[in-house]
Amino acid sequence: MSRTSYLDVKAVILGRIRSGELAPGDTVPGEAALAGEFGCARVTVNRALRELAGAGVVERRRRAGTRVLDPTPRDAAVEVPSVRAEIEATGAEYRYELLARRIAVPPRQVRAALGLGPRARALHLRCRHWAGASVHQIEERWINLDVVPAARKVDFAATGPNDWLIRAMPLSRVEHVFSAANANAAEAELLGLAPGAAVFVVERRTWIDGRAITRARLVHPGATHRLVARTQSPL
Amino acid sequence: MSRTSYLDVKAVILGRIRSGELAPGDTVPGEAALAGEFGCARVTVNRALRELAGAGVVERRRRAGTRVLDPTPRDAAVEVPSVRAEIEATGAEYRYELLARRIAVPPRQVRAALGLGPRARALHLRCRHWAGASVHQIEERWINLDVVPAARKVDFAATGPNDWLIRAMPLSRVEHVFSAANANAAEAELLGLAPGAAVFVVERRTWIDGRAITRARLVHPGATHRLVARTQSPL
DNA sequence: GAGTGGTCTAGACCACTCA
DNA sequence: GAGTGGTCTAGACCACTCT
Numbered sequence: 001m002s003r004t005s006y007l008d009v010k011a012v013i014l015g016r017i018r019s020g021e022l023a024p025g026d027t028v029p030g031e032a033a034l035a036g037e038f039g040c041a042r043v044t045v046n047r048a049l050r051e052l053a054g055a056g057v058v059e060r061r062r063r064a065g066t067r068v069l070d071p072t073p074r075d076a077a078v079e080v081p082s083v084r085a086e087i088e089a090t091g092a093e094y095r096y097e098l099l100a101r102r103i104a105v106p107p108r109q110v111r112a113a114l115g116l117g118p119r120a121r122a123l124h125l126r127c128r129h130w131a132g133a134s135v136h137q138i139e140e141r142w143i144n145l146d147v148v149p150a151a152r153k154v155d156f157a158a159t160g161p162n163d164w165l166i167r168a169m170p171l172s173r174v175e176h177v178f179s180a181a182n183a184n185a186a187e188a189e190l191l192g193l194a195p196g197a198a199v200f201v202v203e204r205r206t207w208i209d210g211r212a213i214t215r216a217r218l219v220h221p222g223a224t225h226r227l228v229a230r231t232q233s234p235l
Numbered sequence: 236m237s238r239t240s241y242l243d244v245k246a247v248i249l250g251r252i253r254s255g256e257l258a259p260g261d262t263v264p265g266e267a268a269l270a271g272e273f274g275c276a277r278v279t280v281n282r283a284l285r286e287l288a289g290a291g292v293v294e295r296r297r298r299a300g301t302r303v304l305d306p307t308p309r310d311a312a313v314e315v316p317s318v319r320a321e322i323e324a325t326g327a328e329y330r331y332e333l334l335a336r337r338i339a340v341p342p343r344q345v346r347a348a349l350g351l352g353p354r355a356r357a358l359h360l361r362c363r364h365w366a367g368a369s370v371h372q373i374e375e376r377w378i379n380l381d382v383v384p385a386a387r388k389v390d391f392a393a394t395g396p397n398d399w400l401i402r403a404m405p406l407s408r409v410e411h412v413f414s415a416a417n418a419n420a421a422e423a424e425l426l427g428l429a430p431g432a433a434v435f436v437v438e439r440r441t442w443i444d445g446r447a448i449t450r451a452r453l454v455h456p457g458a459t460h461r462l463v464a465r466t467q468s469p470l
Numbered sequence: 471g472a473g474t475g476g477t478c479t480a481g482a483c484c485a486c487t488c489a
Numbered sequence: 490g491a492g493t494g495g496t497c498t499a500g501a502c503c504a505c506t507c508t
Contacts, residue, residue, distance in 0.1 A: 044478065063489095
């Protein structure tokens with residue numbers, strides 16, 4: 001019998017969170033209990049939980065124990081808050097609007113981003129997010145139905161795909177690509193801007209276990225949108 | 236006598252790197268040696284060095300030991316490569332151009348960003364970075380001379396402020412704010428774009444020990460510039 | 471083969487925080 | 490006061506990699 005590694009402990013706890021056995025807000029068993037369960041030293045459990053805390057998956061406090069955190073904003077090096085939270089923090093009212101929903105063969109570029117074959121179909125959504133009376137973001141999203149078959153049955157009329165995916169596929173990996181562009185006619189129309197106005201574009205891809213979940217193109221009015229990235233290296 | 240903490244070890248090693256006693260490329264003494272020097276257990280040294288490696292300050296390999304890394308791209312959550320490296324990676328020729336250098340009282344916003352009083356003076360630089368025949372970036376920079384007095388004597392004719400600061404003040408903390416805008420007349424002129432073209436704007440602030448070193452506003456042509464941010468949380 | 475980091479164990483004490 | 494995480498020690502074995 002081989003010894004238990006902190007990586008094993010980490011993987012098991014992460015698995016319990018992914019599966020829902022441990023839900024956000026739940027308290028993870030104490031280090032001593034887990035050490036007993038895994039038959040390893042307490043330090044080993046400590047390291048596993050410490051790294052999960054560093055990754056933002058759980059929160060640890062002395063007397064209170066270890067709790068599972070909401071899987072909301074912790075998954076990016078850059079702070080990309082949930083659209084709703086970001087807007088409501090400014091005091092404006094958040095409103096979500098679904099403009100289109102269909103299942104279709106994505107354009108070549110999107111197929112490549114999602115790792116799909118030439119004739120594979122995916123779920124396409126076009127949404128608009130409002131902050132009060134002005135448009136905060138338009139969203140062009142493709143969801144890989146091979147990885148998230150459950151999305152096929154969701155209508156996304158009331159809940160945006162991002163909020164839904166965060167719950168359905170927690171703890172995924174994210175890549176963001178930022179750029180600036182002049183709004184084309186369609187974008188300007190949807191955003192309520194003059195054609196040619198500067199827009200801030202975010203392209204977001206999400207993976208779980210190496211499989212691409214979704215690809216979103218998020219377009220913001222350039223005049224108002226800013227994105228902050230802070231170094232948090234523990235020096 | 237109190238016990239030595241891994242934080243003490245970390246701070247001392249970091250201090251030796253900051254002071255230049257350990258230069259990039261140097262090998263840090265082995266764990267056993269440091270444990271002897273600090274009079275602590277080897278695991279304590281191990282944790283200190285492991286965290287420094289996680290922060291990108293050093294690199295560790297089994298047989299080879301622990302080496303101090305170049306302080307170049309490791310200080311941001313977002314990969315913000317050095318301008319030179321980014322351009323040369325594409326095969327284009329990098330050229331740096333200093334447009335203006337003066338010591339003056341910065342505008343109010345910059346004073347606030349640098350934590351300067353109403354009449355404090357700072358070093359102002361305006362630079363342009365070329366990728367082959369096209370402009371890659373224009374740079375509007377203020378340097379806090381209270382924190383970096385050595386900059387007063389540097390002419391920045393050949394070396395850009397970013398390259399110089401990386402060597403002069405290694406291991407600093409960074410904040411980036413990204414946004415999109417339409418180029419104004421002056422920016423369009425310097426960038427070789429039509430007025431109103433979309434530009435990608437990065438505002439970068441850097442600190443060391445809680446004191447603001449510098450503030451730069453970097454403006455890129457929106458059509459070509461993209462910025463990638465990947466999550467690297469060790470799940 | 472030898473040297474360096476990587477990790478585990480068992481036991482201990484401390485620090486924080488809640489009741 | 491009691492329970493939980495935070496950390497240190499001392500010793501051990503393993504894994505990788507360079508010579």
